[in-house]
Amino acid sequence: MNQNKAQDIERSTIRKLTINIVPLMILLYFLAFLDRNNMAYAASALEDNLGLTASAFGFASGIFFIGYFLFEIPSNAGTIKFGPRIWFARILISWGVFATLLGFVRTPMELYICRFMLGVCEAGFFPSVVYYFTVFFPEKYRTKILGLFIIVQPLSNAIGSPISGLILNIEHGWLGFEPWQLLFILEGVPPIIIGLIIPFVIKNSPRDVNYLNIEEKAWLIESTDRNRSGSKITLTDFLKGMKNSKYLLYAILNFGMVCGIYGFGMWLPSIITTISGNDIFHVSLIALIPYGLAACLVYPWSLWATKTKKIAVFAGCSMIIAAIGLTGAVTFFNYSVFVALGFLCIASIGIYTAVPCFLSMPANVATGGAAAAGLAVVNCIGNLGGFVAPYVVGLLKDTTKSTTPGLIFLSLCLFITGMVCIFYCAKQREGVIHS
Template identity: 30%
Template sequence: MNTHVARAPGTQPALPKASAVDALYAKVSWRIIPLLVICYMVAYLDRINIGYAQLQMKQVLSFSDAVYGLGAGIFFIGYFLFEVPSNLMLEKIGARKTLLRIMVCWGLVAAAMMFVQTPTQFYVLRFLLGVFEAGFFPGIILYLTFWYPSARRGQMIAIFMAAATVAGVIAGPLCGGIMKYLDGAQGLAGWQWLFLVQGLPASVLGIVAFFYLQDKPEDARWLSVAEKKLLQSNLDNDPKHVASASHASLGQMLRDGKVYVLALVYFLLLGATYTMVFWVPTLIKSWGVADLMQIGLYAALPSLIGVFGMILIGRHSDKHNERRWHFAASVALAAAGLGLTTLTQGNLGASLAALSLAVIGIAAATPLFFTITTEYLSKVGAAAGIALISSLGNLGAAASPAVTGAITARTGSPVYSMYLVMALYLLSGVILLLAVRSAKAAGSVRAVG
């Protein structure tokens, strides 16, 4: 694409037409987003398939709900410890090498889960999975800031994160089918096949990403010189980054209390979200569904609806250049949907409808949150800031499955756990509304204080 327009001496250069700019970003998106979506789908499956595997593991290995809850959560301890170093390394060595390291290692560990026999082995491998997967998600969020200005980033983050919801759609039927139909094949249990079949593709995709992706626009041979300059110009003149340039150094960013408030919001949000992710199969089973394949199919329906909901909400947020109220509305929708599920126990159709409503809000909230985060952080502090907020937030996901598992085990019902999850969602929305205000006049999103 040639963006050069002849002009008279002394006049300003003509700006590229909006249609040409849109076409350029469409070209970029079709090149990098599909592979990132596939990688995240595999990452998400490897992270959550324990929710389905435990339906068989607890019977064969005699794992209690408490053991399972702790093992599900300990993943995030390893994730927390290594996330910031991984993102700082990505900024230095690039996304390609980082994804190669992360995905090859986590794929091997995910597959090794098939050999678990004791709670200790379960804990160790879940911890190592978190160690090796650390940096993948915040690394991709950082990677998107290398290509997209803030005005286009909300929808792209939503599309990327739709991978998790799409993975939720296929996770149910895929996990249920593997455990049901491969159980006993070659002397392996269904849950063992589950870890093997879903783990090894991550290692293959890591190698593919290394050879297919480019670290930054200037490295892309499939872009013309003019296209590279236009992309870089849009990033350099991004009003969000210009307005947030108060973080003149990494140290200033680390001393910014508002960064830790954002981490608290993510702590609450992720704690609630992963509680739902891990316990949805058990929740559906409590509605009277016993067949593993049917549990998987029923779990897919809310996720499918959530895919469309999160993309539409992300697009609406970009169109109106507004994040905070979209986030608050999303978590309120999540809490309302979960509240309805507690009132519809015993009615499968009504419970699934309520859960679908909740999943729309759950799916939309996280990309909105990270759009706010990338708009607040400066370019200097983005790598460490995104990783720091993400890693601290992941402690919520480490704690919540164990807490809700203990509540469910003590009460014999998942309903009381749902009350806690609803409170976490609502609190995250209230804190973000209080801590972050819109500053359209300044062209930025700033924290109050």
């Protein structure tokens, strides 16, 4: 086979895989983010109806990640045991049930239970998807594919915020439900429906797909890293991955990055309210600006990182940019809210462009079951930041009557993590892309 033909086969294989896998994973992750973040837009209604304080709201937001933390690794083991087809369906249906039940809560305790169970049920989904990409895509394509996938994080807020705003602006509700109840119900049902369909749509390995021709499938299976990732794996392989110390390092770094992402995401609507007033629809439209800008830049940044191959440096620079953005928002908030919003846009861009570059590194440490275990550890410990950040920000807001200390805390988390990525991770094998 001549080189030109081999390159044509490679290009056509990656194109078909991208078309058949990535859009569906994007849709599923969009629904996940919609259901975990919509509570931010129902904050005022929940405080009025359930009597939540800012710290109680932060606790309710963050307890999702406690459930996620406790069941992340067991859930990811389920992906290995039962295969993505069955396990993705289980995750979608169960998380959809508890996302919907949030519309029926009557007390803070019921809210805490539903948010905790939402985390339990969604646990394992994100690292399972990242692992799924390692099964189908060679290492040199993963940063770009993750860039496409991670667009969902800011895009879910850019699109989800006005959707949530429209639902919450329904004056008298429907069928006896208040607008905040409709928000959880209408956004909780779609995962249940898709979960029933998903086993008939996705495949467990490259050998099972029917949209690749013989040459394309042979190239995919025979490529070096695909040979290892696509081979039969066991729970023993999974347990070996949990013992790899590099995953613990990336888990700690992920904690710092996640503090920035979720603390920023949960409290941005409250900060924007200061600019626009209490009209939730106007708040959601203004929130679309920083998220929309970030969504536009995530994939180009990933392509640039792939071209230079220095993914650790790009991840670190993004986090430092995010820290500068948050610091600028704090500095200028009392002088010009619009300048502060501009800095929040910079923070949003930095936060979300960091994610695909950062996650490429632990995804490239190992393959097969070890990769699945390692990614579960990274995501499991890292997502504790999703509990710590909103709770600490809420606690600081209750104590100081200001969002400034909370934003400074998030800035420090991002800055320290970014510096470690640049000066340590860039020297590791997985800090660069290998063809």
